[in-house]
Amino acid sequence: xVQLVESGGGLVQPGKSLRLSCxxxxxxxxxxxxSWVRQAPGKGLEWVAYMNQDGSEKFSVDSVKGRxxxxxxxxxNSLYLQMNSLRVEDTAVYHCARTAxxxxxxxxxxxxxxxxxxS
Amino acid sequence: DIQMTQSPSSVSASxxxxxxxxxxxxxxxxxxxxxxxxxxxxxxxxxIYAASILQSGVPSRFSGSGSxxxxxxTISSLQPEDFATYYCQQANSFPFTFxxxxxxDIK
Numbered sequence: 081x082v083q084l085v086e087s088g089g090g091l092v093q094p095g096k097s098l099r100l101s102c103x104x105x106x107x108x109x110x111x112x113x114x115s116w117v118r119q120a121p122g123k124g125l126e127w128v129a130y131m132n133q134d135g136s137e138k139f140s141v142d143s144v145k146g147r148x149x150x151x152x153x154x155x156x157n158s159l160y161l162q163m164n165s166l167r168v169e170d171t172a173v174y175h176c177a178r179t180a181x182x183x184x185x186x187x188x189x190x191x192x193x194x195x196x197x198x199s
Numbered sequence: 200d201i202q203m204t205q206s207p208s209s210v211s212a213s214x215x216x217x218x219x220x221x222x223x224x225x226x227x228x229x230x231x232x233x234x235x236x237x238x239x240x241x242x243x244x245x246x247i248y249a250a251s252i253l254q255s256g257v258p259s260r261f262s263g264s265g266s267x268x269x270x271x272x273t274i275s276s277l278q279p280e281d282f283a284t285y286y287c288q289q290a291n292s293f294p295f296t297f298x299x300x301x302x303x304d305i306k
Contacts, residue, residue: 185248
């Protein structure tokens with residue numbers, strides 16, 4: 081079964097750090113772009129960051145640049161999001177998602193891990 | 200960054216109705232557009248990619264069209280399981296921005 085499972089979320093104070101992980105199974109992880117997408121409570125989807133198959137290219141949205149770092153370990157079939165200097169507005173459910181081999185749609189999603197930034 | 204807008208923001212419809220949702224990009228994105236369905240508490244589900252290609256397993260009552268800046272998602276005959284929020288997303292250039300969503304609820 082093709083699956084993505086996120087972990088690492090939790091309650092954290094503003095200014096602190098958190099590292100999210102996404103474990104992939106059921107497909108050849110190293111063949112796919114991977115992304116993080118978040119959804120604040122009651123809000124829409126926000127694309128956060130992307131990394132290409134071998135990790136040589138990445139991109140993140142302006143609101144997290146300089147604070148969040150996406151990375152991957154193809155040997156461990158895992159995607160990561162290192163989140164530093166967290167802000168209250170980073171509170172959201174964070175999903176990892178696979179980009180399909182054609183068309184660039186996000187065709188496999190994890191159920192998400194919840195990050196709450198609050199003092 | 201490319202901005203995505205959707206209309207309407209919400210629509211009330213009945214089972215069997217035809218529903219059309221519009222998505223507009225702030226600049227041309229060719230056919231690099233995807234549509235997703237999201238139900239409360241669930242992860243989004245890919246419905247359509249490359250503007251008009253139906254994702255495997257998605258019912259044929261869903262269809263997409265458009266290119267450039269204007270796109271539509273059509274549900275030809277609304278079913279009870281289709282009540283959800285629908286998002287478009289451009290995949291032409293980073294960041295791959297989403298539209299604000301369209302909520303389809305029961306009339």
